[in-house]
Amino acid sequence: MNNMNNISNMINSTISRVSCSVATCNYNQNGQYCSAPSIQIKAHNAQSAEETDCATFEPKH
Structure with missing residues (x-):
C-alpha cells in the first residue's frame, strides 16, 4: 500500500505542472x-x- 501512496503522490504533484497552450480551453x-x-x-x-x-478540453464561455 505504501508503494501505491507514493505513486499517487507522484501523480498528484505532476498534474499541477502540466503546461497547456490551448487558449480556448x-x-x-x-x-x-492546465488547471x-x-x-x-x-x-x-x-x-x-x-x-x-486532450479529452479534458472544455471550451471557454
Whole structure:
C-alpha cells in the first residue's frame, strides 16, 4: 500500500505542472498551464504527438 501512496503522490504533484497552450480551453490558466483537477489523454492509433488529443478540453464561455 505504501508503494501505491507514493505513486499517487507522484501523480498528484505532476498534474499541477502540466503546461497547456490551448487558449480556448476553460482549464487554461494564464495561457500556460492546465488547471483541470485531472486530465485524460486519448490517442487514435497515434504515431506521433500531433495525433493525440486532450479529452479534458472544455471550451471557454
